[in-house]
Amino acid sequence: MSESPPFTIVGAGLAGTLLACYLGRLGYRVELHERRPDPRHHNQDRGRSINLALSVRGLHALREVGLADEVLRSAILMRGRMIHGQAGDLTFQPYGKDDSEALYSVSRAGLNLLLVEAAARLPAVNLYFGQRCTGFDPGSNVLDFQDTGKIAAEIIVGADGAYSAIRAQMQRQEHFNYQQEYLTHGYKELTIPAGPNGAFQLEKHALHIWPRGSFMMIALPNQDGSFTCTLFWPLQGPNSFAALTAPDDIRRFFTQQFPDAVPLLPTLVEDFLHNPTGSLVTIRCRPWHQGGKAVLVGDACHAVVPFLGQGMNAAFEDCTVLTQCLQAHAPHWEAAFRDYEARRKPHLDVLADLCLENFIEMRDRVGSRWFVLKKQLAVALHRLLPRWYLPLYTMIEFTRIPYADALRRARWQDRIVRGVLIGSGLLLLGLLWWQLR
Amino acid sequence: MSESPPFTIVGAGLAGTLLACYLGRLGYRVELHERRPDPRHHNQDRGRSINLALSVRGLHALREVGLADEVLRSAILMRGRMIHGQAGDLTFQPYGKDDSEALYSVSRAGLNLLLVEAAARLPAVNLYFGQRCTGFDPGSNVLDFQDTGKIAAEIIVGADGAYSAIRAQMQRQEHFNYQQEYLTHGYKELTIPAGPNGAFQLEKHALHIWPRGSFMMIALPNQDGSFTCTLFWPLQGPNSFAALTAPDDIRRFFTQQFPDAVPLLPTLVEDFLHNPTGSLVTIRCRPWHQGGKAVLVGDACHAVVPFLGQGMNAAFEDCTVLTQCLQAHAPHWEAAFRDYEARRKPHLDVLADLCLENFIEMRDRVGSRWFVLKKQLAVALHRLLPRWYLPLYTMIEFTRIPYADALRRARWQDRIVRGVLIGSGLLLLGLLWWQLR
Numbered sequence: 001m002s003e004s005p006p007f008t009i010v011g012a013g014l015a016g017t018l019l020a021c022y023l024g025r026l027g028y029r030v031e032l033h034e035r036r037p038d039p040r041h042h043n044q045d046r047g048r049s050i051n052l053a054l055s056v057r058g059l060h061a062l063r064e065v066g067l068a069d070e071v072l073r074s075a076i077l078m079r080g081r082m083i084h085g086q087a088g089d090l091t092f093q094p095y096g097k098d099d100s101e102a103l104y105s106v107s108r109a110g111l112n113l114l115l116v117e118a119a120a121r122l123p124a125v126n127l128y129f130g131q132r133c134t135g136f137d138p139g140s141n142v143l144d145f146q147d148t149g150k151i152a153a154e155i156i157v158g159a160d161g162a163y164s165a166i167r168a169q170m171q172r173q174e175h176f177n178y179q180q181e182y183l184t185h186g187y188k189e190l191t192i193p194a195g196p197n198g199a200f201q202l203e204k205h206a207l208h209i210w211p212r213g214s215f216m217m218i219a220l221p222n223q224d225g226s227f228t229c230t231l232f233w234p235l236q237g238p239n240s241f242a243a244l245t246a247p248d249d250i251r252r253f254f255t256q257q258f259p260d261a262v263p264l265l266p267t268l269v270e271d272f273l274h275n276p277t278g279s280l281v282t283i284r285c286r287p288w289h290q291g292g293k294a295v296l297v298g299d300a301c302h303a304v305v306p307f308l309g310q311g312m313n314a315a316f317e318d319c320t321v322l323t324q325c326l327q328a329h330a331p332h333w334e335a336a337f338r339d340y341e342a343r344r345k346p347h348l349d350v351l352a353d354l355c356l357e358n359f360i361e362m363r364d365r366v367g368s369r370w371f372v373l374k375k376q377l378a379v380a381l382h383r384l385l386p387r388w389y390l391p392l393y394t395m396i397e398f399t400r401i402p403y404a405d406a407l408r409r410a411r412w413q414d415r416i417v418r419g420v421l422i423g424s425g426l427l428l429l430g431l432l433w434w435q436l437r
Numbered sequence: 438m439s440e441s442p443p444f445t446i447v448g449a450g451l452a453g454t455l456l457a458c459y460l461g462r463l464g465y466r467v468e469l470h471e472r473r474p475d476p477r478h479h480n481q482d483r484g485r486s487i488n489l490a491l492s493v494r495g496l497h498a499l500r501e502v503g504l505a506d507e508v509l510r511s512a513i514l515m516r517g518r519m520i521h522g523q524a525g526d527l528t529f530q531p532y533g534k535d536d537s538e539a540l541y542s543v544s545r546a547g548l549n550l551l552l553v554e555a556a557a558r559l560p561a562v563n564l565y566f567g568q569r570c571t572g573f574d575p576g577s578n579v580l581d582f583q584d585t586g587k588i589a590a591e592i593i594v595g596a597d598g599a600y601s602a603i604r605a606q607m608q609r610q611e612h613f614n615y616q617q618e619y620l621t622h623g624y625k626e627l628t629i630p631a632g633p634n635g636a637f638q639l640e641k642h643a644l645h646i647w648p649r650g651s652f653m654m655i656a657l658p659n660q661d662g663s664f665t666c667t668l669f670w671p672l673q674g675p676n677s678f679a680a681l682t683a684p685d686d687i688r689r690f691f692t693q694q695f696p697d698a699v700p701l702l703p704t705l706v707e708d709f710l711h712n713p714t715g716s717l718v719t720i721r722c723r724p725w726h727q728g729g730k731a732v733l734v735g736d737a738c739h740a741v742v743p744f745l746g747q748g749m750n751a752a753f754e755d756c757t758v759l760t761q762c763l764q765a766h767a768p769h770w771e772a773a774f775r776d777y778e779a780r781r782k783p784h785l786d787v788l789a790d791l792c793l794e795n796f797i798e799m800r801d802r803v804g805s806r807w808f809v810l811k812k813q814l815a816v817a818l819h820r821l822l823p824r825w826y827l828p829l830y831t832m833i834e835f836t837r838i839p840y841a842d843a844l845r846r847a848r849w850q851d852r853i854v855r856g857v858l859i860g861s862g863l864l865l866l867g868l869l870w871w872q873l874r
Contacts, residue, residue, distance in 0.1 A: 176619075179617075182613075
């Protein structure tokens with residue numbers, strides 16, 4: 001298979017390196033170009049120990065390339081949500097019926113390094129770092145790199161993220177549909193360091209949420225005992241990142257809103273003032289490929305907001321499906337890419353909507369009794385009828401049911417449950433009337 | 438007021454020239470740059486006598502700048518839709534209760550020329566043709582023109598259409614929301630020439646529709662007795678512009694689908710093969726302005742598909758509202774632009790959706806009995822309660838109720854009508870039961 005055309009992957013982030021592993025293991029020649037320096041020699045992103053929630057779709061992909069066990073060894077099980085009330089009161093909401101339905105907190109930098117190392121071990125894969133791709137010529141498929149010149153590619157894979165240079169070139173096609181939509185909220189990361197002897201200062205096996213209606217803070221555990229907090233807050237306006245710049249105001253805001261977190265955030269003011277404010281964008285486009293010459297994966301074709309923790313998981317699932325399509329159609333690459341887009345695009349459109357909706361659920365509804373009651377009913381139904389009743393969240397996080405199918409099924413289930421409840425109510429009233437008559 | 442900062446408008450299409458008239462009449466200095474040659478000296482677009490449907494919003498704007506009567510003198514009243522069945526059968530559906538609720542077919546080139554001449558008559562307005570703007574520097578507000586160099590502007594107005602260079606520059610702002618979405622259908626224009634002595638070969642005072650389910654053809658009358666037909670059809674696939682290229686196939690397709698039109702289309706095959714295939718795009722973006730330095734109007738900020746005939750009307754309404762905002766806030770231009778965006782953007786988002794929905798209505802539903810029955814009920818209700826009941830289509834075409842308000846009101850009306858109908862039905866059943874008891 002070594003005569004098969006080489007895939008030139010642009011971007012050695014999570015999706016690019018996983019795809020290199022998939023393709024390299026099948027014997028396809030892979031050239032992988034990344035603008036950042038080699039993470040095997042440079043400790044990148046060490047200042048910001050960002051973590052991600054790994055769930056079933058991502059785990060399945062890692063298992064297919066033989067890396068799941070290694071990743072899980074340095075991951076932290078999160079069994080549910082720990083809700084922090086404004087008075088510091090705690091409520092735990094389990095994600096599922098048992099530990100098979102749980103998320104894993106993993107370090108982005110650690111996982112990326114592991115994937116780079118795994119890709120580098122494959123003889124068919126070549127890695128190049130410090131190469132910033134600025135576009136490609138759609139006629140010749142020659143890639144342009146800043147500083148390092150031009151490289152001819154047979155098949156280009158754009159795994160270069162939400163601000164993809166490969167997609168930017170494809171956007172110049174006729175009839176390219178494109179949407180970028182920013183939230184008016186941005187985010188900022190803060191650190192809760194480990195306690196004495198690396199002790200976790202909050203419950204270790206939980207994803208912590210401070211829901212505050214129009215905004216929220218979350219925290220995920222890191223391997224070293226620390227937590228990475230993320231505050232999601234408006235970028236502009238009277239209560240916003242733009243308005244909150246004085247140290248006293250920062251301290252006052254946190255003391256009012258997150259009183260139980262403040263004692264655990266010794267570098268709060270410094271972190272708040274010096275850490276960058278991130279923005280949250282949803283990106284949709286179509287087509288995801290240019291003939292049989294170029295194709296997109298991950299954020300490059302479908303960036304989503306992070307409120308379902310599905311960005312990485314969906315990108316990994318892209319790699320799973322793209323590999324299946326390449327195997328099914330080789331050497332008809334255009335047919336493979338068309339099949340891949342048909343199998344992924346409708347589901348990623350649904351995911352984008354669900355992620356936007358889940359922001360409202362996380363920041364607002366998780367704090368309400370009605371939400372807790374409904375969640376408890378859903379979990380009870382799921383326990384009672386585990387094969388028949390699957391809550392939507394369960395299907396997204398803990399199954400590989402395609403997203404749009406999951407949404408359709410959830411709507412049906414809800415309709416049936418509502419029907420049964422109303423029917424039972426009527427039956428009860430009928431019986432009562434019959435008794436009292 | 439001659440010291441007021443000059444507005445540099447990019448694009449002397451319909452929106453740009455109308456805005457120049459609005460601003461020039463108020464004494465603002467206006468510099469208007471257009472990439473095409475001067476239409477006063479060049480007969481542009483003569484080959485394609487494209488026409489547009491002018492309705493109340495557009496007419497109101499033209500009246501405000503004193504041009505309505507002149508425009509109406511060369512416009513053709515269209516009282517309703519003439520539906521052409523596949524067997525050549527005709528059905529006329531009036532638009533409203535009388536001629537006050539009708540559309541006007543106007544020539545795009547003729548209207549544009551009239552607006553250029555009106556703007557040129559204003560002493561505060563300077564026009565420059567043959568100047569293609571390629572962007573601007575957001576720091577200095579210096580505009581770049583191909584060939585003709587750089588021009589400093591105080592306030593830039595992007596009236597340069599769906600592929601706006603001004604918007605393209607604004608898109609590089611942080612947090613710029615942008616969407617471009619192409620229909621899978623494209624369009625092609627064909628000509629029904631005038632009959633002997635300039636006779637109209639179809640009903641003159643109608644917008645003609647050949648609804649065919651998944652596609653359609655329409656025709657609007659021109660002043661000279663001809664009609665401009667537009668076929669809306671898929672761009673790709675087995676039945677599409679891409680597939681239909683053989684003269685015999687073209688003739689066969691039209692004879693099958695539009696038998697009554699074929700004898701009126703003597704140059705059908707030549708027109709079909711040589712006229713360009715157009716594409717249909719919806720564009721949304723936010724913000725519509727960059728501080729107090731640049732602002733967008735018309736297609737540049739909200740291109741819609743043509744199925745409600747509102748593209749020009751909405752662009753003209755932009756000019757009306759922008760002028761109001763400039764007068765209310767001058768010299769606080771940023772506040773003016775912010776107000777303008779707040780007053781227009783929500784309504785244009787609704788219009789974009791309604792235009793997409795109306796394609797399905799025009800190509801499919803107008804042919805059904807159920808649709809005709811509902812339309813007749815709506816017209817009857819509107820006649821009976823002219824101040825209370827306004828069909829959605831009536832509000833869009835024949836009032837200046839903002840689009841989103843119109844949609845909200847239509848939904849309420851429908852709910853009430855449905856309630857009244859159900860209530861009457863129940864009452865009738867009750868009376869019947871009481872009689873038969």
